[in-house]
Amino acid sequence: MTHVSLISPCLNEAEVIEPFYARLCSLAACESGRDFEFILVDDGSTDGTGLILDRLADRDPRVRVLHLARNCGHQIALTAGMDFASGDVVVTLDADLQDPPEVVPMLLAKIDEGFDIVHAQRRSREGETWFKRCTARLFYRLLRLISKESPREECGDFRAFTRPVLLAMRGFRERHRYLRGLFAALGFRQAVLPYDRTPRAAGHTKFPLARMIALAVDGILSFSSAPLKSVLWLGCALWAVSLLFIVRACIGHFILHRTVPGWTSLVVLLTFFTGLNLFCLSVIGAYVGKIFEQGQGRPLYWCSRLRNVDFGTLGPEALQTPEVALSRLTADQREAAGHTRNEPA
Numbered sequence: 001m002t003h004v005s006l007i008s009p010c011l012n013e014a015e016v017i018e019p020f021y022a023r024l025c026s027l028a029a030c031e032s033g034r035d036f037e038f039i040l041v042d043d044g045s046t047d048g049t050g051l052i053l054d055r056l057a058d059r060d061p062r063v064r065v066l067h068l069a070r071n072c073g074h075q076i077a078l079t080a081g082m083d084f085a086s087g088d089v090v091v092t093l094d095a096d097l098q099d100p101p102e103v104v105p106m107l108l109a110k111i112d113e114g115f116d117i118v119h120a121q122r123r124s125r126e127g128e129t130w131f132k133r134c135t136a137r138l139f140y141r142l143l144r145l146i147s148k149e150s151p152r153e154e155c156g157d158f159r160a161f162t163r164p165v166l167l168a169m170r171g172f173r174e175r176h177r178y179l180r181g182l183f184a185a186l187g188f189r190q191a192v193l194p195y196d197r198t199p200r201a202a203g204h205t206k207f208p209l210a211r212m213i214a215l216a217v218d219g220i221l222s223f224s225s226a227p228l229k230s231v232l233w234l235g236c237a238l239w240a241v242s243l244l245f246i247v248r249a250c251i252g253h254f255i256l257h258r259t260v261p262g263w264t265s266l267v268v269l270l271t272f273f274t275g276l277n278l279f280c281l282s283v284i285g286a287y288v289g290k291i292f293e294q295g296q297g298r299p300l301y302w303c304s305r306l307r308n309v310d311f312g313t314l315g316p317e318a319l320q321t322p323e324v325a326l327s328r329l330t331a332d333q334r335e336a337a338g339h340t341r342n343e344p345a
Contacts, residue, residue: 004031004108005087007039008095009077014048016096021056021063023101028062031105039064039081040095044071057307065307069330072301075177078157080301082166083324086313091160099158103195107160116165116188120158123194152184152192159183167317175294227283234280303327305334 006024010017021038028036040063042050050067057063066080078092089111093099103120110118141153157179161169165188172182184190300323311319311328318324 001033001035002089002108003035003037003087005037005039005081005085005090006101006104007041007078007081007085007090007092009041009043009074009081010045010049010053010095011043011071011074011077012045012047012049013095014045014052017049017052017056020095020097020101023097025060027101027104031108034108037062037064037085037087039066039084041065041077041081042067043074043077044068054307061308063307064309065305066303066309066327067305067307069302069304074157075179076300078179079177080303080323080327082169083318083321084309084314085166086310086315088163089160090163090166093158098197098199099156100195100198103158103193104160106193106195110191110193111160111162113191114189115191117161117183117186117190118159119152119155119183119190119192121152121192121194122154122156122197124196152180155180155192158195162188164188170317170321173300175298175300176290177300227286230283234276299323299326301327303331306331 008020013020017040024036024038028034038060040053040056042053042065053063053065053067057065064084066084068077068080072080081092082090089108091104091107093101093104099120107118107120161183165183165186168186168188169182302323306327314324319328
């Protein structure tokens with residue numbers, strides 16, 4: 001019997017967790033030939049999400065709950081779920097029901113055909129604004145132009161993949177993660193499954209404009225050195241322009257004896273080149289900042305509490321992951337100290 005791990009990050013999703021869980025149960029009931037576990041990652045929620053997840057874990061041993069000690073972001077929450085997954089096949093999807101659980105059997109069918117990674121590709125994005133759709137399309141096209149390994153267009157983090165892919169992904173531990181690009185660059189045998197995305201069942205988006213921009217920047221800086229190369233080419237082009245300006249000034253002064261009075265041109269050039277220098281320094285600084293944060297070697301996440309997690313099923317490669325070992329240690333210490341299981345995360 002195939003063991004399937006369903007992973008969903010949850011951030012302040014108290015309104016939608018129960019309906020999401022009910023649809024997961026319906027899915028599992030229809031797939032009688034498969035054994036399921038539901039790994040729900042509480043990404044530092046501040047509403048009642050943690051308590052609801054604990055109640056579900058009390059009722060259903062298939063529900064594994066990871067309470068991250070702090071909000072770490074969507075990509076790292078997915079990484080935590082993958083670190084604790086024990087399935088032969090892993091499916092990642094959002095808990096807001098924009099990724100319909102009813103599509104999962106079709107993803108699994110593609111896996112049964114021999115594919116290692118199956119990306120769910122949005123055929124429609126109902127409930128999303130015109131601005132968000134256009135900016136997403138522009139971002140994918142830009143990344144495709146400047147990167148050798150770009151993610152598939154309109155493919156988010158709704159996908160299924162096999163255990164060999166999971167083991168390979170556990171070797172990628174960069175802090176500024178862009179999983180869509182990582183999976184695209186991973187290789188293996190990949191396929192795309194179109195589906196219609198539905199509006200959020202409740203609550204509000206956890207990806208406002210600022211977070212969308214931050215994710216886009218991580219994707220560009222993680223998978224392309226084009227911004228650094230563009231600084232070089234821009235510098236060469238402007239150096240050539242400055243030479244032409246010098247030649248023009250010399251001709252006007254020594255041959256035509258016609259020098260333009262005033263400091264307008266000087267001020268304009270000074271302002272332009274100062275702004276250009278600051279822009280180039282900011283691009284270089286963005287890369288240096290990410291190198292600094294990665295070089296610190298800090299854990300990507302750590303869990304304050306764990307529910308229904310059996311470390312014996314994870315395999316030795318997962319137990320050797322620093323984040324898993326640290327999460328196990330902190331959870332054991334909190335339990336030994338007598339903290340109640342259902343305390344807020």
